[in-house]
Amino acid sequence: MSQSIELWKKNLLGNYGVPPVAFSRGSGSRVWDETGTEYLDFASGIAVLSLGHAHPHWLKRVCEQAGKLSHCSNLFANENAPLVAERINRHMGGGKMFFCNSGAEANECQLKISRLWGRSRAGGEEGKIFKVVVCENAFHGRLFGTMAATPQEKIQNGFRPLLPGISVAKLNDIESFRAAIDEQTSAVLLEPVQGESGLTPATPEFLKALRALCDERKVLLMCDEIQCGIGRTGKLFGFEHAGIVPDCFSMAKGLGGGFPIGAVWMRDELADLFHAGSHGTTFGGNPMACAAALAVLETLDAENLIRHVEETAPAWREQLAKLVEEFPTVLEEVRGIGFMSGLKFREAPSAWIAKFREAGLLTVGAGNNVIRLLPPLNASVDELNESVAILRKVLSA
């Protein structure tokens, strides 16, 4: 065991288990461990490194910002937060942004939006309309609200009592949502592509029907774009595949490209439910985090990366499908969409994840026996092909 891992084990909480490798540097789609071994990084820090490691534009913006102004709190404005917000608002055709520091925090903000919306629908009375419907197998975070909205025993075990008012319906089953929404329901919260539970996209037909149902019942449609957003599926946001617009949605991971940030976009009517003092966080919209986010959004445009994902993912996924044909006793199917793709194994794949890593490819496990392949959005066709070659070599051995 390396010295860093020994020290990690001795001094850090054991909530992540013992890490197998310690990394010391990265460049593009490559990362090197402490011993100098090189890996093709298709874990991307769990869908975070949208531009890969140390992209020159990202590096320039973050380093320059560090030398200029690292923090000033929200008692004062900074130059970068409005530029990031303006880009997203322009894309959405209006609305307002709230910045925070992580995905779970962004979803906590959405849960608070649902409370304010419920109170407004109830003529100003609190506690009458407050329930939120989430999907089976959803993952929305590990804070108290988001943990309650994550209906998985392994996440909730030991931390009860949970926030009340969360009910569960089946993804892609509109009748299940129709039955779950009652007169006390203020919002529905869902991932347009479920990530942690194994790369299951909501179908466009389902999302369209859900949008109509939410409109009919005056219930907010809140999306969680934390993993599937910022170009990963071949659109800026996952809900765009269905041609719908949610009332609000959360972002994090890929938005900062490696710098911690969370954010929520909401339409103007929802923004008007907040007033000075009704929500906040010290670091939200921090100039460095927003310099990183600005660099990510600028580079998505400058390098046409969303089109790159849209154009290159189908051939890569065809190659993954070939692997499923070649190794039918081990693999069951290709999952996901775009650069949020993966393979479903017939059995728990943790031993395979280790074998792929030993062969030089980093992947991430997900529920339901799935291994996620989450390349940086600027991964080249050669790198996509290389990932398949490594998978094939290990599966054949």
Ligand SMILES: Cc1ncc(COP(=O)(O)O)c(C=O)c1O
């Ligand atoms: C869809 C989704 N929502 C929320 C979260 C929580 O984000 P964070 O880990 O930044 O709190 C995650 C993290 O994996 C996620 O994938």
